[in-house]
Amino acid sequence: MTMTLLPINQYGDKILRKKAQPVKKGDPELVAFVKNMFETMHNAMGVGLAANQVGSNKAVFIVDISVMKEYPNEKPRVFVNPKIIERSEEKISYEEGCLSIPDVRADVVRPKKIKIAFQDLEQNEMVLEFDDFLARVIQHEYDHLQGVFFTDRISEWEQKKIKKDLIKIKNRKIEVDYPVTEREKD
Ligand code: ZN
Numbered sequence: 001m002t003m004t005l006l007p008i009n010q011y012g013d014k015i016l017r018k019k020a021q022p023v024k025k026g027d028p029e030l031v032a033f034v035k036n037m038f039e040t041m042h043n044a045m046g047v048g049l050a051a052n053q054v055g056s057n058k059a060v061f062i063v064d065i066s067v068m069k070e071y072p073n074e075k076p077r078v079f080v081n082p083k084i085i086e087r088s089e090e091k092i093s094y095e096e097g098c099l100s101i102p103d104v105r106a107d108v109v110r111p112k113k114i115k116i117a118f119q120d121l122e123q124n125e126m127v128l129e130f131d132d133f134l135a136r137v138i139q140h141e142y143d144h145l146q147g148v149f150f151t152d153r154i155s156e157w158e159q160k161k162i163k164k165d166l167i168k169i170k171n172r173k174i175e176v177d178y179p180v181t182e183r184e185k186d
Helices: 030-043 132-145 156-170
Strands: 048-050 060-063 077-087 091-096 106-111 113-119 125-131
Touching: 030 048, 030 060, 048 132, 060 132, 077 132, 091 132, 106 132, 113 132, 125 132
Parallel strands: none
Antiparallel strands: 048 060, 060 077, 077 113, 091 106, 113 125
């Protein structure tokens, strides 16, 4: 079996600021692309990955938190053309990181529960509710499809603290143990 690892776009790459485009019914590339996304994410030890992180404008993200010891029974999930349709009033804060922003971590406040409409990999229409950690990962990936980073959701003071790190990432002055894209020309 061959494995395809896609290079992961890093902070500063323009595609990460672009809004995703809807996936068409019967998109012939979808299944193979999602398989490559899973291989890329698992190789990088990530729990979520959005299509624009691997250079595609498709409105797709994947989540698999079963690599964490607290959630061994959670199955991998694919979200095609997702839309969050409800968010709980109750919010919680938790530390996040991102494969496109290596070695940067910060607490992010997000709704505790969400309801999301989406299509599965076979493009069946689904509506499901999620809470706690899974809801957090889903919201983080959903943000990517809108061109938003978790670092956009932290205080100005915290943004100041990580500014140098973001510049280092943009300039690829980083050490990561998974393939990343080359720095884009300005
Ligand atoms: Zn991310």
